[in-house]
Amino acid sequence: MADARIPFLKMNGLGNDFVVFDARQASVALNPAQIAAIGSRDSGIGFDQMITVERSSAGAYAFMRIHNRDGSQVDACGNATRCIGRLLLGEAGLAAVTIETNAGLLHAFARESESNVAVDMGVPRFDWQSIPLAEEFADTTQIELQIGPIDAPVLHSPSVVNVGNPHAIFWVEDIDAYELDKLGPLLENHPIFPQKANISLAQVDSPREIRLRVWERGVGITLACGTAACATAVAAARKGLCERDVDVHLPGGAIGIEWRASDDHIIMSGETEIEFEGLLDLETLKYERTAAGDAVAEPVS
Template identity: 50%
Template sequence: MQGMKFLIMNGAGNRFAVFDAREQSDFTLSDAQTAAICAPGSDIMGPKGADQLIIMRAPKSGDADIFMEIRNQKGFEVDACGNATRCIAWLFMRDAETDNCVVQTNDALLQCKLVDTYQVAVDMGPPKLEWDQIPLEEPMHTHHIDVKVGPIDEPVLHNPGAVSMGNPHCVFFVEDFTTAKPEKVGPMIEFHPLFPQQANVGFAKVESKEKIRLKVWERGVGMTLACGTGACAAVVAAHRQKRTGRKVEVVVDGGTLYIDWQENDNHVIMTGPVALEKEGVI
């Protein structure tokens, strides 16, 4: 790892350890090394730790500018992270002195645009809504799925929406977070047998047709200050259940994201902040 360019970034509070391996193609980290770096109190990340670890690599497609390898706190690789996409796009655009780029993940090619000094918009593509795309363990409609929390005849939470934004999401709509208990319900639903790849679990409080307050239990991480794909999934699920419009301000614990599920092409556009906390070489 000696001589590796290293950065700490966050997107709306979602914190990332970033390694720039574009010129070191043989650079790898084991699951155990990744988990150790991300852990709160690690030598590299300090007391706060990291929600995800990102490795910037040369693109695998001629249509992309950069490839983003995403690993969560437990060390295993995942296919999408909206907040990290904004951060990596911002870094590339800063260094290339441009205002647009294409970030490649395991799931998609993502068009990104600089809209202000520290604001980036990402075209997250169309949501995946079929049961086998999310995926779910068995066929069912995904507007409302048969998942309940609490007594069968009077559940505390029920009828969540299921959406994939490159990763699986289960979105509950709640009246208040105290009753919903995201920190307790999240891990229960993450490993629910209906989700063979586990699930990110959203708890969305709809404040108006244009505004949602959101908390997310992120698979492999836990409660986070922000989840970009979770914000996208919450708006898609809310609109499908006729709770909101397509353009929604999503307030998370770490900041605000603006989500536009475009009617003309079905793509979800996520706009939000980036912050560079540290940059150096290790």
């Protein structure tokens, strides 16, 4: 009987974690229920997104397919692009590689170390139809949306932007003062967002520093979300709250975002980590670790 086990990598970018399959030689076809089972932090490997690296049909080095933990497919994930960029840069021995995604072609390039990778996330979209929204808003730096009583809303007037996926950013004085685990699902599924939305709470500490918490659609609260960091930095610059080059501090760590003035492209850079290598049994969905990743084990005394 053929071995039903396939290799995978467990990676993360600032705690935003992924299971990565190389499907360039043999396809990896998993249904939403299987993806959810593998993604479970209680009984599976556990991840925010599952990534399959496939052959590109657009002349890129590879195609990156992204599934959320609930099995839904999404078009973009900045931290995943940085992680896959790290793998492909090392494989190709190049200073830069182009990765095809459903959101378009993204360019990853090396920074000062193997683990630090930057990605050109392209140009953000602000038009209400491109985000998309269910109704027209001429000004997407803030839209009419609130949670709570009309005269004393808990959250209100978010900025909205598409960075490969839709984002809504609520500007608050203290990101820890809100129950994001309760507010996130309500806002993610609000009728104003026909494709749902990633929900962020943003606290501007200075013109160069932003603190951020994110409820990611199809995932929940996450330690880091690269596209949310991009969306927040761009929205802050549009509102005159920050400069175009900022550090966004998430629970998993800081990520650098530059909204380049010369062409409006967003450059995102930060650390990546390979946690471990493993084998997944496609029949039972059980897995085993086969090798350690970047972390060096402490010596046993």
